[in-house]
Amino acid sequence: xxxxxxxxxxxxxxxxxxxxxxxxxxxxxxxxxxxxxxxxxxxxxxxxxxxxxxxxxxxxxxxxxxxxxxxxxxxxxxxxxxxxxxxxxxxxxxxxxxxxxxxxxxxxxxxxxxxxxxxxxxxxxxxxxxxxxxxxxxxxxxxxxxxxxxxxxxxxxxxxxxxxxxxxxxxxxxxxxxxxxxxxxxxxxxxxxxxxxxxxxxxxxxxxxxxxxxxxxxxxxxxxxxxxxxxxxxxxxxxxxxxxxxxxxxxxxxxxxxxxxxxxxxxxxxxxxxxxxxxxxxxxx
Amino acid sequence: xxxxxxxxxxxxxxxxxxxxxxxxxxxxxxxxxxxxxxxxxxxxxxxxxxxxxxxxxxxxxxxxxxxxxxxxxxxxxxxxxxxxxxxxxxxxxxxxxxxxxxxxxxxxxxxxxxxxxxxxxxxxxxxxxxxxxxxxxxxxxxxxxxxxxxxxxxxxxxxxxxxxxxxxxxxxxxxxxxxxxxxxxxxxxxxxxxxxxxxxxxxxxxxxxxxxxxxxxxxxxxxxxxxxxxxxxxxxxxxxxxxxxxxxxxxxxxxxxxxxxxxxxxxxxxxxxxxxxxxxxxxxxxxxxxxxxxxxxxxxxxxxxxxxxxxxxxxxxxxxxxxxxxxxxxxxxxxxxxxxxxxxxxxxxxxxxxxxxxxxxxxxxxxxxxxxxxxxxxxxxxxxxxxxxxxxxxxxxxxxxxxxxxxxxxxxxxxxxxxxxxxxxxxxxxxxxxxxxxxxxxxxxxxxxxxxxxxxxxxx
Numbered sequence: 001x002x003x004x005x006x007x008x009x010x011x012x013x014x015x016x017x018x019x020x021x022x023x024x025x026x027x028x029x030x031x032x033x034x035x036x037x038x039x040x041x042x043x044x045x046x047x048x049x050x051x052x053x054x055x056x057x058x059x060x061x062x063x064x065x066x067x068x069x070x071x072x073x074x075x076x077x078x079x080x081x082x083x084x085x086x087x088x089x090x091x092x093x094x095x096x097x098x099x100x101x102x103x104x105x106x107x108x109x110x111x112x113x114x115x116x117x118x119x120x121x122x123x124x125x126x127x128x129x130x131x132x133x134x135x136x137x138x139x140x141x142x143x144x145x146x147x148x149x150x151x152x153x154x155x156x157x158x159x160x161x162x163x164x165x166x167x168x169x170x171x172x173x174x175x176x177x178x179x180x181x182x183x184x185x186x187x188x189x190x191x192x193x194x195x196x197x198x199x200x201x202x203x204x205x206x207x208x209x210x211x212x213x214x215x216x217x218x219x220x221x222x223x224x225x226x227x228x229x230x231x232x233x234x235x236x237x238x239x240x241x242x243x244x245x246x247x248x249x250x251x252x253x254x255x256x257x258x259x260x261x262x263x264x265x266x267x268x269x270x271x272x273x274x275x276x277x278x279x280x281x282x283x284x285x
Numbered sequence: 286x287x288x289x290x291x292x293x294x295x296x297x298x299x300x301x302x303x304x305x306x307x308x309x310x311x312x313x314x315x316x317x318x319x320x321x322x323x324x325x326x327x328x329x330x331x332x333x334x335x336x337x338x339x340x341x342x343x344x345x346x347x348x349x350x351x352x353x354x355x356x357x358x359x360x361x362x363x364x365x366x367x368x369x370x371x372x373x374x375x376x377x378x379x380x381x382x383x384x385x386x387x388x389x390x391x392x393x394x395x396x397x398x399x400x401x402x403x404x405x406x407x408x409x410x411x412x413x414x415x416x417x418x419x420x421x422x423x424x425x426x427x428x429x430x431x432x433x434x435x436x437x438x439x440x441x442x443x444x445x446x447x448x449x450x451x452x453x454x455x456x457x458x459x460x461x462x463x464x465x466x467x468x469x470x471x472x473x474x475x476x477x478x479x480x481x482x483x484x485x486x487x488x489x490x491x492x493x494x495x496x497x498x499x500x501x502x503x504x505x506x507x508x509x510x511x512x513x514x515x516x517x518x519x520x521x522x523x524x525x526x527x528x529x530x531x532x533x534x535x536x537x538x539x540x541x542x543x544x545x546x547x548x549x550x551x552x553x554x555x556x557x558x559x560x561x562x563x564x565x566x567x568x569x570x571x572x573x574x575x576x577x578x579x580x581x582x583x584x585x586x587x588x589x590x591x592x593x594x595x596x597x598x599x600x601x602x603x604x605x606x607x608x609x610x611x612x613x614x615x616x617x618x619x620x621x622x623x624x625x626x627x628x629x630x631x632x633x634x635x636x637x638x639x640x641x642x643x644x645x646x647x648x649x650x651x652x653x654x655x656x657x658x659x660x661x662x663x664x665x666x667x668x669x670x671x672x673x674x675x676x677x678x679x680x681x682x683x684x685x686x687x688x689x690x691x692x693x694x695x696x697x698x699x700x701x702x703x704x705x706x707x708x709x710x711x712x713x714x715x716x717x718x719x720x721x722x723x724x725x726x727x728x729x730x731x732x733x734x735x736x737x738x739x740x741x742x743x744x745x
Binding site: 087220255258 | 632
């Protein structure tokens with residue numbers, strides 16, 4: 001029989017970003033930082049990958065944070081506490097390699113902060129000194145600040161418009177720390193492709209090994225479709241099984257950025273259609 | 286007295302120019318009269334060669350005799366006792382190389398169309414609400430089956446019939462494996478796959494979806510949970526690419542991705558949540574059944590479709606019937622042609638595929654004449670999508686890291702023809718053990734493994 005998955009906790013973090021904790025005890029028992037799940041909202045739904053933000057094996061809950069960017073995430077946001085997801089598969093991908101590297105910086109961009117959070121937490125637990133640098137467009141959309149503070153040694157919030165914390169991008173903050181004499185042994189960058197690309201350019205300049213978390217278009221998440229392929233060090237890799245973490249200095253970002261636009265027209269149409277069904281309200285905010 | 290008609294009773298099918306614009310089943314199936322007429326062509330050989338050609342050993346003359354007598358329920362019982370998925374194998378088996386290839390009637394005329402009669406019997410039973418779901422009393426032994434494709438479903442069905450408590454673990458949200466994600470609706474309607482799966486559930490098989498074995502649970506975990514034996518039927522799902530420039534462009538698909546979007550995710554429907562690019566001109570690289578399926582799907586989505594294959598028509602690995610259907614539907618075959626690169630426009634969308642002409646040289650290791658490049662023959666075919674249908678390789682996710690489990694050089698599970706692996710209690714079959722092959726060979730392997738599992742558990 002088809003099992004469904006209860007949304008036990010639902011929080012609206014910003015008008016655009018929500019958090020859900022889903023009852024999936026077997027997934028929660030195995031999930032590690034850096035891994036992802038694939039979910040479907042309903043019987044005819046699209047499969048979308050979301051990186052795990054937290055796993056609580058005792059309560060059997062898996063938490064993901066998502067941004068309402070397309071029809072599926074909008075439909076997902078319509079579900080309330082107590083309602084159920086049709087499908088929830090995981091944990092997929094390789095876990096982030098967590099070891100004591102010394103002094104590390106974890107960069108989270110916007111929604112990426114939700115994924116950077118468990119990575120920072122695991123690195124802190126492994127004995128690292130962790131600078132968590134979280135970037136947002138503006139003060140109003142800063143998410144998970146308390147959780148992030150507890151997951152690292154030093155939290156640095158940045159806003160693009162300077163309305164809160166450091167005025168500028170996460171790469172700006174990272175460079176400032178490096179310039180002030182901090183010697184980072186490793187950088188983890190998690191967020192929009194552009195942010196990861198520029199973080200890698202920066203760390204390459206300073207010779208700091210950098211891990212990025214890739215989340216391209218995929219269907220099955222088990223290596224079957226090959227849709228999530230990307231070029232790393234001249235070789236084709238599948239983000240779903242070989243990743244999602246890769247050596248950021250070896251990823252061909254321009255290729256991934258181009259491929260990510262494959263269904264942009266379709267997404268725009270679907271989003272408009274969905275917004276129409278919701279009376280247009282979902283497009284605002 | 287047998288019906289000595291030389292040719293097969295024709296099966297009605299949709300007109301090529303109608304069907305190439307819809308996803309409904311191409312072949313419409315026999316009527317009772319047509320099935321009886323065809324079944325009467327069987328000579329009822331004392332030593333039937335056809336049975337030897339069947340990977341699941343269906344007593345073919347016996348079920349055909351029942352059909353000839355118009356006892357379809359009787360025919361179904363014989364058929365379904367030997368074959369857990371007759372409506373499926375009747376549609377997708379390469380009968381010309383198996384049962385029908387051995388049929389004595391094929392020497393002077395056409396063989397008996399065993400596949401079409403098999404399909405008729407299975408569909409007739411379903412229409413009449415008959416399902417062979419009887420099982421032996423529960424024996425209290427638990428077996429886990431990894432993967433719900435043809436190997437896994439067959440193995441599960443056989444074991445359930447013997448009284449085992451069987452749980453099937455499927456990674457996708459729908460059971461069926463390649464029957465659901467790979468083979469298109471117009472060759473194998475998904476309602477039929479769902480019907481066969483529902484029959485297994487009626488036999489008490491527990492099918493757990495969204496369970497990626499190797500991730501959520503390992504094979505070792507399954508033994509710890511009390512399963513006494515595990516059958517690995519997780520297929521060979523990793524798509525291959527050519528490693529030529531341009532394969533990362535927008536519009537380059539693996540056949541797996543293209544077919545999964547269309548078949549499993551229903552992207553061909555206007556209201557589907559899952560997108561697929563609606564292309565104008567598509568190149569499908571490869572000459573197997575999967576290439577034909579992808580090409581015929583692209584055609585149905587409105588594209589001009591070219592099959593690009595490096596050898597000649599004689600070497601096409603696809604079933605003759607599939608090639609014939611594809612040609613009828615207007616697929617263009619660019620044979621003795623091989624891609625060397627894919628070109629893109631300024632927005633990174635595919636704009637052309639550059640190919641070279643080939644000629645056939647000496648036979649290679651596979652016995653086929655190997656293609657040799659004609660120097661300086663480069664030319665471009667303008668296309669906006671390329672589908673790579675080059676075959677698949679082992680996906681080791683479900684079994685990687687299982688202590689003591691030996692693998693083949695290509696990374697498949699090393700298993701003999703009985704499905705026995707290097708670890709007692711672990712059995713394997715289908716593409717996971719052999720690499721990419723056919724649905725019926727997987728079904729045969731699932732059936733043999735079920736027998737081995739029964740012997741193993743009884744001997745414990």
